[in-house]
Amino acid sequence: MKVFVLLALVAAATAWPSFGSDSLQGYQSDAGTTFSLKQKQHHVNTLLWKIYDHLHDAELKEMADTFDPEADTSIYSDGGDAVHHLVQEDKDHRLLEQHHWFSLFNTRQREEALMLFDVLIHCTSWDCFVHNAAYWREHINEGEFVYALYTAVIHSKVAEGVILPPLYEVTPHMFTNSEVIMEAYAAKMKNTPGKFNMAFTGTKKNHEQRVAYFGEDIGVNTHHVTWHMDFPFWWQDSYGHHLDRKGELFFWVHHQLTARFNSERLSNWLDTVGELHWEETIVEGFAPHTMYKYGGEFPPRPDNVHFEDVDGVARVRDMLIMESRIRDAIAHGYITAKDGSHISIMDEEGIDKLGDIIESSMYSPNIQYYGQLHNLAHVMLGRQGDPHGKYNMTPGVMEHFETATRDPSFFRLHKYMDNIFKEHKDTLTPYTKEDLEFAGVSVEEIKVDGELKTFFEKYEFDLRNAVDSAEGIEEVELKAIVPRLNHNDFSFVADVNNNNDAEKLATFRIYMCPQFDNNGQEYTFDSGHWHCIEMDKFWKKLSPGSNHIVRKSSESSVTVPDVPHFQSLIDYADGKSEEVPEHYSACGIPNRMLLPKGKENGMEFALILAVTDGEYDATHDHAAESEHGGSHAHCGTHGEVYPDKRPMGFPLDRRIPDRRIYDQAPNFKYSIVKVFHGEEH
Ligand SMILES: [Cu+2]
DSSP states (O other): OOSOOHHHHHHHHHHSSSSSTTTTOSOOHHHHOOOOHHHHHHHHHHHHTTTTSOOOOHHHHHHHHHOOTTSOGGGBTTTTHHHHHHHHHHHTTOSOOSSSOOOTTSHHHHHHHHHHHHHHHTBSSHHHHHHHHHHHHTTSOHHHHHHHHHHHHHHOGGGTTOOOOOHHHHSGGGTSOHHHHHHHHHHHHTTOOEEEEOOOSSOTTSGGGGGHHHHTOHHHHHHHHHHHHHSOTTOOGGGSSOOTTHHHHHHHHHHHHHHHHHHHHHHTTOOOOOOOOTTSEEOOOBOOOOBOSSSOBOOOBOSSEEOOOBTTTBOHHHHHHHHHHHHHHHHHTEEEOTTSOEEEOSSTTHHHHHHHHHHTOTTOTTHHHHOOHHHHHHHHHHTTTSTTOTTOOOOOGGGSTTTGGGSHHHHHHHHHHHHHHHHHHHHSOOOOHHHHOOTTEEEEEEEEESOOEEEEEEEEEEOGGGSOOOTTSOOOOEEEEEEEEEEOOOEEEEEEEEOSSSOEEEEEEEEEEESBOTTSOBOOHHHHGGGOEEEEEEEEEEOSEEEEEEEEGGGOTTEEOOOOOHHHHHHHHTTSOOOOOOOOOSOSEEGGGSSOOOBTTOEEEEEEEEEEEHHHHBSSTTGGGOOTTSOHHHHOOTTSOOSBOSOTTTTSSSOOSOTHHHHTOTTEEEEEEEEEEOSOO
């Protein structure tokens, strides 16, 4: 089952004294107050409603007014270290003011947000968590607060099961354009409800606009920002657990975003994306048509800009030096650690280490030497409109994970890093017959049931949190209407023979790879494998004999369903609705975008199925009985090891100099399918 069943947890929460008994001993305020999941949901809803305004809710207001974070340090697992630090910063008036923009890439602002995260993650009970959240909401910058709260709810044991509202309904400014925001302000002033159509930025004179529906999709933005919250580059294992294969996931999630962007480009008669380079012109400019809640418009970038050094961030030369050190590591086949020792990358785990140094994350074995190519690149690109800070411009869209994919240069930048990863993958030995083998198992057929058909639909989301309100004045209904890609339901259908006498656990790996480039040239297996998009990965038990496997498009472990609307979370928590919202994570490609757009007359893709030995591949027992959180392919499973032992992208992640290895492998099969796009469905 794909979703997390809240109801079961509600029951569990009332039955147990608290979650995760080991780590939660010691503190029970109010003679052992425990909170049901519904109460926790109510708290989180209230904390995130109208974040630019003071708390209205009496219970939380009381907490904010009366709580002294330092009064009882036994409520923290770090003895109160984090809270003393934050309180001191607050007393010294060093914290960023409220009603100011916040960017995670701003070092000082990030430090402040992480000071609060540090407090929340060390809370050993919900009571501590919610009191601190309520208190700091009134003391810290709103953007820092939202970031700290989201990451803490994702990673804290005491918040397990709480559903975070969709970010586009908490901070709508970051997900829609200025025109819509202005209309919402006007409607609010006139106290008149309204629904406003959001158009993708730019005009048809700009051919990049044909694929703006991908980079500006609220679900793609939510996936990207949530992934970076699930796997923060600043994460340290001292927060409580290790994030398994974070570096490799960094590679894979961005590689797949780039590959998917390319499939969308080919669907729209555009060439695949080319890489940006520090010494070359940034040909494509960008006008974001997006504004901050505080700080004005996001800065635009004209066409044909040459990279300039950015004051206080990095010089172009620094970027080239970092790149060449990383390329040296690939050429040598090893990374040089801080103490000078060599860490080999010429194996399956090499990509994980490379991901850590390129991002770079705190897992990087040598930040001093390899620098922070990815993070600095985002800021470098974000600042090209005002590299010397002459015009006091706000950070660019590239300096926020929720807005970065709006700028077409995001994909060019990631293509540049993707090519570095590819350089590494190309140095590894191509897979042999033995690597691919699954004894006694053969795929007879792979096909789809149902037409692969995409269409655009309209979707509404709530804008009430974009505008200010005053206590006692009725809210008016305000909504944005956005066009978004969707597809008809379909299923993957496979016939697989198991010629062994015993049941076998099998891993199903499904990819779709564009057949032709924009010039009509057919991709070879070797030139096309890097463009393949992952469609699904799951485990099934194969009985001896023939097995007919049907896997629904809605079940894909690459994707997630829509996050429940903020209002439905409120209705549920406040007892106004019987409906229990079900949602596990907002990390994952939106399920409605599982298929690339395709073309009116059909666009050809190779549909590839590799069935490999699940006994070897799966890292969990009962792999076939679990969906591992629902979107494990790009997002892993919270707090657990990645369910699949194989390299991400297996078996299409390495060079394929001789395709006969694949053609002759009975457990590997492909067919040609067409994706159609139309207005009706
Ligand atoms: Cu990213």
